[in-house]
Amino acid sequence: MSTDTRFVSDDYALSVGPPSLTEPIDSQNVHEIAEYPVAEVLTSLLAVPGVRPIGEAGTRWAGWTAAWEWGDRLILFEDIEELGDEGLFGCVQLLCDCYVGDVFKIWEALRARHSGLWLIDPNGWLQTPMSFLAKYTFDPSWRTSDVLALARGIRGEGAYDRLPILADALEEAGCDNFDLLDRCRRQEPHVPGWWVVDLILRTA
Numbered sequence: 001m002s003t004d005t006r007f008v009s010d011d012y013a014l015s016v017g018p019p020s021l022t023e024p025i026d027s028q029n030v031h032e033i034a035e036y037p038v039a040e041v042l043t044s045l046l047a048v049p050g051v052r053p054i055g056e057a058g059t060r061w062a063g064w065t066a067a068w069e070w071g072d073r074l075i076l077f078e079d080i081e082e083l084g085d086e087g088l089f090g091c092v093q094l095l096c097d098c099y100v101g102d103v104f105k106i107w108e109a110l111r112a113r114h115s116g117l118w119l120i121d122p123n124g125w126l127q128t129p130m131s132f133l134a135k136y137t138f139d140p141s142w143r144t145s146d147v148l149a150l151a152r153g154i155r156g157e158g159a160y161d162r163l164p165i166l167a168d169a170l171e172e173a174g175c176d177n178f179d180l181l182d183r184c185r186r187q188e189p190h191v192p193g194w195w196v197v198d199l200i201l202r203t204a
Helices: 038-046 100-111 129-137 145-157 160-172 178-185 194-201
Strands: 006-016 051-055 065-070 073-083 088-099 117-120 125-127
Touching: 006 100, 038 051, 038 065, 038 073, 038 088, 038 100, 065 100, 073 100, 088 100, 100 117, 100 129, 125 129, 129 178, 129 194, 145 160, 145 194, 160 178, 160 194, 178 194
Parallel strands: none
Antiparallel strands: 006 088, 006 117, 051 065, 065 073, 073 088, 117 125
């Protein structure tokens, strides 16, 4: 599967978080948050090719809305939230009927200027670019009996040292996602890669 997978959702937002992130993290566990003025982030958003304002900002940015359109693909940016009373950016809601790759490209263009911007999912988890892409481009055919057995064993026993073996099984199943395979093969005790196992074991 590829980044031209259709993505229809109103459950995601672009949110501030840590300046750097290697794994998804529950937003409730974030202790360091990058600080960007709302106007600065929105100026960067409007500088992304194809993004245009469609609503003017009122008090506390109420009513500010922008849109990105390409053919039958659309992303709306609205419902801005601030951090406290200091005019700092908190998040902006995304209403998407586009491709996964469209969201990714706009997000990466923003992160080139504001590295602490992350996609926050419906469960309140800040996603990394790799975890977001993998979630929506993971081919179900890669969930072979061997892959599922390994993933269940890793999860049940907390044996994340077996991730390289899981990578081999994924590759044998036809997985050609280099980033996903590389993530499994990197031995970083402080970054266990549990989300890869979650991705394999989810039924949807």
